[in-house]
Each structure stands twice: as structure tokens, then as C-alpha cells.
Amino acid sequence: MIGNAEQQREALNQYGYEMLSLCRSQIAKAKEAFVTHDGDLAEEVINTEQRVNAIDIKIERDCEKFLALYNPVAIDLRFIMAIRKINFDLERIGDHAEGIAQYVVNEDKKISATLLEVLDFEYMYETIESMFENISEAYEEKNVKVARKVFKKDKILDKINSKSFQLIEAEIKKDVSITGQALILFSVIKKLERVGDLLKNIGEEIIFYIEAEVVKHKKKK
Amino acid sequence: MAEEMEITAEKTKDKTKDKTMTLDRIIDPALKKTSKIEVTDAKVWYGDFQAIKGIDINIKANSVTAFIGPSGCGKSTFLRLFNRMNDYVDGFRMEGKIKIDGNNIYKKKVNVEELRKEIGMVFQKPNPFPKSIYENVAYGLKIQGIKDKKFLMDRVEKALRQADLWEEVKDNLKKSGLALSGGQQQRLCIARTLAVEPSIILMDEPTSALDPISTAKIEELIFNLKDKYTIVIVTHNMQQASRISDYTAFFYLGELIEYDKTKTIFTNPEKTQTENYITGRFG
């Protein structure tokens, strides 16, 4: 790619990375706000959602422009196709972060720490954070091996999520007054599980972009 | 480049419910460009045949403007109005105003030779003179009366470097220009034009006779030149126009159908005719 095309491709690449960083920090802040019941932090997350949407639109439009003007083929074409999907997934992750922040704003009680511990919430979040780390590294360095690490981790999240229903049921039976919190926590865990799925999708897209291998719907090691 | 990568956010409409913002990371330099060439109601006849039927257009400075359109639509004729190369064609007659840097170039008192020192031209088939490489590049300066050998050599080297040919020919500038390959010959012609340091470069299908690698080299060259020169390029190859130009003008049967930023023309042109042409639906 020469000249204008090279410049535009690099710009898109930068936007992609930016979107990734932004959504990662949104999730981190939302989790922090949720756990510590920090209303101000939650407000910040909600306001930043505008920026996430703006970058989303920009990437969409730039991809259209790139396809129209530069007729990319091979790795450049896969790059455009991948980055559109990654962008879409990241925007969903951003939505989930905003959703979590909304819970904090609408609810005035802090979530009980024991409840969080029982459901392995911290561990769930750490897993997601490390998946973000893997994805960032894979994206920046075009490293397929690192991208593959997210598949196992997503399974961890699935496990935590599938256990959550029974655990929460048990806790509610112990103390009915925590029902409100428990339901909220249940929702948030579902959201985080969704975020894990989306991160796994992003991993697949990166593998497609770099190796032209479609690993979607395949059984992963 | 690093500064350009910083986000500069601009709020658009202040709708209370609409929370979207638009971003223009790389501020469009086109917004700052001035008009280099202003054409008002230009018409051209060859004898009784009217080749150009009243065109208005403003070519912006320091940009690449592409002229596209089917064969015989008048884009080459129109291009040649800018450096008055049509004057040599029998039966040529023009009406209308063409201003370059604000001066009408078709006024009687205009010295055509001076005009052409400001406006260079590269042709479709590479046409180096049957002389040495050095003589080819120095020609434009020599006819201006410049004799200083050091000055000439400096300019020749500078032009050859700008045309990305210096490394390939620096060891033997006395070699005949005709002994170079097609792509090299075309770069030699570009160097020849650059040596005179014009402000506008006109290119009439400069790569249509070349192989893909030479074409890519020259497109890269055009991209690098755009900062200092105003470039207008006629091309049959729409992908080329979309790759390298900032503005695109679509001509058909002597008329200007549409003229806009290249990205608009190729993503969402206004006129159906334009869309039909660029999608290849033209009859």
C-alpha cells in the first residue's frame, strides 16, 4: 500500500487500538464503581459512552471509505473486515460497561462484599482483564498465539456464570433482604459473561485477519 | 504526523437527546486550500466541432485533482487549456476565462513561454529527448539562458532525486535517455519537468503505458510531490483516481458532470451518471 492508502490504514489501525483501550478502561471503571459503589465514577463511565459511540461511527465510515478508494486485497482486505467486526464487538462491550454503571447510579446501596466473594466476582473480573491484555497484545503485535489464550479463559467465565444461578438462589434463601442486590449482581455477572464472549469473538477476528483462518464455530483446544 | 494522530473532537449539533459527537482526527487540509486555477465558462471548438461546452471549475492548490471520464469526453483537451498546448492544433478556438493565481492566461499580452515555466506537463507516452540524461533534465533551464554549470548540476540532481531516479542513474548521467526502461523514462520526463520548478504539474495519463510496478512508483512519487505542487492528472483508470487524488472531476461529452472530494465521488456521488460510470454500468 502506498501513499494515501498507507496513511489511512495506519489511522484506522490507531482508531482500533484506541477503541480497544477505551472499552477496556470503561469495563475497569465500571467494575470499580460497582464494587465500591462510587457514584461519581459511574457518572464518568456513562458520559464517556458518547466518545465510544463516536469512535464507533468514525471507524465504520472510514472502513467504507477505505474499501471504496483503495480496493484492498489479501491481508489489507482481511484487516478491514476484521476491524469492522472487532469495532462492533467493542461497542457492545462499551454498552455493557455503561449498563453496569447505570446500576450503580440507580441503586443507593453498596453490594455486600461476601456476596461478591461467594460468586467469585473478583476472579471473573481478573479473567476478563487478562483477556483484554491478551487481545491488546495480539492486536498490536499481530501475535496469533497470544490471541488463542482467550478461548480457555472464556470457558472459565462460562463456568462462573453457570454456577451463579444456584449460588445466588442459595444466598437469597439464607437472607431474603439481599434479593435486590442479588438480582443486580446476577445481571452484572451475565453482562461480564457476555463481555467474555465478545472478547473471544475479537480473538477469532484477529486470528482471521492475520492467518486467514476462520476459527468461528470450531471446537477450540 | 504524531500531532495529527491526536483526537480533536468537535461537537456538532447540540441536541439534548442526541449524544453523538463527530470526530475529525486528521483535520481536512482541503478546508484551508486556496484556488490555484479558476475556470469560468470555458468553451472550446476545433473548427466546427465543439469539444468543451461551458465548464466552471476551481482547482485547489497543493492537491491532486483527477479528471475522469470515457474516451473522447474532452478531459485531455480541457487539461491542455491550462498550459495552452491546444494553441498548436489547427482550428482551435476558445472562449471563457482561465485564471491561474488570479491572472487570466488567455489575454493577448500573456507570454506563453513564461506560462509554461510555471506549468509543467507529463505526457502519456514517455518522450525523453534523444540526448543524455543530464541534457534531458537540464534542457528546461538551458533554454531560459542559465549557463552556470554548478547551478545546473545541482538542479539536475535535485530533480532526479525528487523523481526517485537519482540512485538508478547517478553513475552515468551521460547515458542516452532512450536507453532507460519505460518506467525510468517516464520518471526522467517527470524530473525534466521538476527541474524548472513549476508550481503546477499537469499529467495526461502518465502511467497508462507502464507496467504495474512502474505505475506504483510514480503514484508514490505523486503522493510525495503533492505538498509542494498542484497536480492535475487525467486518467482512464478509476482505481488510480481513487487511490491518489484528493478531488475528482467527472467529464462526459465535453461537460463537467460532477466535481467533488474524491471520497464523496467514490462512496456517494450526487449524480446518477457519475455513479453509473464509476460502477462500470456505462453503456
Place this chain on the structure above:
Amino acid sequence: MNSIQKNRWKDQAFKAWGILCTLIGLVLLVVFIGDIFIDGIQRIDWSFITSLPSRKAEKSGIYTALMGSIWILLLTTIISFPIGVAAGIYLEEYAKKNKLSGLLEINISNLAGVPSIIYGLLGLEVFVRIMNLGASVLAGSLTLSLLILPIIIVATREAIKAVPSSIKDASFALGASKWQTIWHQILPASGGGILTGVILALSRAVGETAPLIVVGALAYVPFAPSNPMDEFSVLPIQIFNWISRPQHGFIENAAAAIIILLGITFIMNGIAVYFRNKWQKKWK
């Protein structure tokens, strides 16, 4: 036989016919030159070249005729070359292309085919009588110049036409004036072709007899010309004169003189061919 065989037969038949025609021409030429050679080669020595003509065959030499031919050649070159080339450049590059110029082009080509004796008569009236130059080398040169002028003009125009117009375009596009383009690009590029045409035209002039006779070149001139107003003779006339004598010695002289004349012609043509080859190589 079917059509493939017929075509092949036609192919071979034409080839054979072509070879035959070429051979006939070659053979005749070889026989002719060989004959002359045999007759005249021994006669050629330094004294032959430096002796004046005389009534005795053994003492006769071509000195005056040779000098005359050389004088004519030089003067004709000086007169016709600049005029012919300049006219060719003007007609091809400057003159407007309309009906009048088309007519002019046809007429110039026609002039090249006019019988040379007509030029002789023209020269006699205008140069010898009206301009009062007498039967001088100058008059002869002027007459021959008129004769070969159309050839030079046409050759110049053809050579200039052969320069691709893309070269002119490139030169104009760089801001060169018409004259700069002609001087720096067109003339150097067409120079070889022009030179070829001029040399061929001159080599024809060297062999002309009739117009010079009409103008008054003498058959018997006991001195070589020392200035343009002198009377003169030329090789072809000397040869003609010797051939009409009965003595065998003069036949030998004539053969020898023919060899010299042919030699001059071949050398000039050889130079022309050399330049043409060099010129054509430029465009490869």
C-alpha cells in the same frame, strides 16, 4: 493441388523471380564495372590525375576536369545547402498548412523531376546572360543549385517530419520557443536525415552533364579554375569528349576517368549511407 500447396508454390515462384531480377541487375552492374575496370585501371597514375588534357592520349590527364568538378561541388554545396535546408525548415515548421502550401508542396516535388537540361537553359538565360556571369564556375554552380534545391528541400522536410511530434510537445511544454525547439531538438534529431539527403543530391550534381554544357562548360580547358568567374570543365564532360575521339588511347582515358568519377560517387553515397544508419539508430 489444394490451396496450401498452391500458396507454397506461389511463394517459391516469387522468391525465385525476385532472386533472378536481383541477379540480373547485379550481374549487369558487375559486368559493366568490370569491363571499365579492365579497360582503365592501368591508366590511373599520378600523372594522369595531374596532367592537363592534350591531343595526345598518353599525355592527357583529368587535372582540369577534376578541379572543375571539385570547384562546382564546393560552390554548389555552399549555395544550395543553406538555402535548401532553410526553405525546408520554413515550409515544414512555419508555413501555414492550407491549400496554397499544399500546392507548393506538390510543385516542389514536381520540380525535382524536371529534366536537367531545362535547368541548363534556365541557367543560361538568367545567370549567364541576364546576370552577365558568363560561362563561369559560378553560373554553373548556381544552375546546379537550382537543379538540386527541390531534392534538398524535400529531403529536409522528410527528415523533419520523421522527428516524433512528442519531442516537439515536450519541448514546448517546458517553455521553449518555436525557434529554440527547432534549433535544440528538431535539427539535431533530423540532422542525419538532412545530411543524407544533401549528400545524395550533391552526388547527383557531380555527375550532371547536360545543364553544364548548355551553360557553357567547355570540353577543352587548358587550366583549372582559380576563381568563381573562371571558365571550367567537369569530369562527365571530359569523359564525353574523350569517348567521341576515335583513338584507342582516349577510350582508355575515358575508362580511367569513369573509374575516378564512379569512385567519387560511391564515396559520397557511402558517407550518406553511414550518416543515415547513425541517424536511424538514434530512434531505436
